[in-house]
Amino acid sequence: MLWKQGACAVTIAAILTGCSSTADVEPVQSVDAGGQEELESGKVPLTVWAEEDNFDLLNEMTASFQEHYAGQADFEITLVAQPDSNTSDVILGDIHHAGDVFSFPDDQFSRLMAAGVLEPVGNAEEVSSANVAESIAAASYKDTLYAFPYTADNGYFLYYDKDYFTEEDVQTLDGILSVAEAAGKQISMELNSGWYLYAFFGQTGLEFGINGDGVTNYCSWNSTEGAIKGTDVAQSILDFTTSPAFACHSDADFISCVQDGSVIAGVSGTWNATQVRDVWGEDYGAVKLPTFTCAGQQIQMASFTGYKMMGVNAYSAHKEWAMKLADWLTNEENQSLRFIQKNQVPSNIKAAASDAAAEIPAVQAILEQSHYGNLQRVGAKYWDACTEFANIMIAGNPNNIDLQELMDNLAKGITASTAE
Numbered sequence: 001m002l003w004k005q006g007a008c009a010v011t012i013a014a015i016l017t018g019c020s021s022t023a024d025v026e027p028v029q030s031v032d033a034g035g036q037e038e039l040e041s042g043k044v045p046l047t048v049w050a051e052e053d054n055f056d057l058l059n060e061m062t063a064s065f066q067e068h069y070a071g072q073a074d075f076e077i078t079l080v081a082q083p084d085s086n087t088s089d090v091i092l093g094d095i096h097h098a099g100d101v102f103s104f105p106d107d108q109f110s111r112l113m114a115a116g117v118l119e120p121v122g123n124a125e126e127v128s129s130a131n132v133a134e135s136i137a138a139a140s141y142k143d144t145l146y147a148f149p150y151t152a153d154n155g156y157f158l159y160y161d162k163d164y165f166t167e168e169d170v171q172t173l174d175g176i177l178s179v180a181e182a183a184g185k186q187i188s189m190e191l192n193s194g195w196y197l198y199a200f201f202g203q204t205g206l207e208f209g210i211n212g213d214g215v216t217n218y219c220s221w222n223s224t225e226g227a228i229k230g231t232d233v234a235q236s237i238l239d240f241t242t243s244p245a246f247a248c249h250s251d252a253d254f255i256s257c258v259q260d261g262s263v264i265a266g267v268s269g270t271w272n273a274t275q276v277r278d279v280w281g282e283d284y285g286a287v288k289l290p291t292f293t294c295a296g297q298q299i300q301m302a303s304f305t306g307y308k309m310m311g312v313n314a315y316s317a318h319k320e321w322a323m324k325l326a327d328w329l330t331n332e333e334n335q336s337l338r339f340i341q342k343n344q345v346p347s348n349i350k351a352a353a354s355d356a357a358a359e360i361p362a363v364q365a366i367l368e369q370s371h372y373g374n375l376q377r378v379g380a381k382y383w384d385a386c387t388e389f390a391n392i393m394i395a396g397n398p399n400n401i402d403l404q405e406l407m408d409n410l411a412k413g414i415t416a417s418t419a420e
């Protein structure tokens with residue numbers, strides 16, 4: 001969903017007297033990319049683009065930045081409301097008037113990097129060692145780090161009610177379904193979204209991804225060769241959807257059904273943690289996704305993973321200070337602060353391992369599942385093709401379409417030209 005760019009800008013600090021901001025496409029060389037300049041003194045105006053509901057938190061972070069660098073420059077830091085969902089669209093519409101520092105999700109990285117908007121990170125080795133490897137990979141191209149990761153929570157895992165399930169039960173999809181069927185309850189998964197459908201394919205060895213053009217996809221999910229064939233996965237999905245315990249719910253309906261007691265486990269993300277906890281209380285559990293039976297094997301369910309990051313505008317008039325500010329906004333201390341105030345899972349290794357984070361099951365579940373996740377790098381044709389296929393499977397394949405035909409149609413839809 002696209003969000004309109006916020007029009008408001010809030011100057012959070014006046015000038016302080018005496019005080020001091022992955023597609024295979026070659027990037028455009030940015031102006032003075034990677035160059036090191038002496039930090040300027042005097043007046044330094046910096047603009048930060050971010051979600052408006054994070055302004056209070058960012059006020060606190062930028063205040064500590066100014067305190068830390070007091071005496072080195074006269075900073076004037078301005079926050080501008082810019083929804084993360086369309087940051088790249090707005091920036092690429094007018095690169096030279098974009099923020100000096102801006103927040104964006106990792107699925108916009110390739111466009112921004114290829115356009116030469118992102119200034120390479122100056123202290124890349126330090127940032128790389130401080131954050132989980134997957135987040136660094138999401139912010140890198142050909143071993144060059146172009147942005148500062150700060151969250152690692154855009155993925156999904158399994159919520160479950162400990163009143164029904166043991167830790168052993170939730171290790172396998174078969175075990176989960178067995179318990180739910182016996183209890184007359186349901187397991188929720190929004191299978192008709194390609195975001196979640198990917199769970200059944202990502203660890204099977206069948207290939208999928210975006211082509212070098214950054215627009216179309218490749219896909220071998222209909223393969224008839226190998227230890228796991230496309231029809232094997234299709235049969236596993238059909239076994240799941242035809243269970244009386246299966247329910248396909250949106251995120252909102254998932255919460256409603258947790259609240260009315262009909263759903264006792266479900267696949268979702270950290271954004272629902274508070275509401276799930278409020279219902280299940282001490283019985284609230286969260287773990288990585290289970291394994292599922294496929295071609296006589298237990299296959300670990302996969303997930304798409306996602307990270308948010310701060311970029312520095314390569315065309316900033318105050319690039320070196322902008323780099324310092326982006327680094328500050330995403331350091332360990334401020335990732336911990338973001339976690340405490342906003343429940344956003346840190347990408348910083350030490351912040352994610354804090355006592356506070358360790359006490360929240362959803363945080364540990366998303367980190368555990370990240371080992372079986374892949375970055376979301378997909379062309380637009382993926383989504384509708386997945387929905388069409390999944391809806392047939394959710395209905396139990398009522399027309400008894402041959403599974404190979406279903407998989408061929410799915411792969412054809414995913415790899416279709418954008419002109420089709």
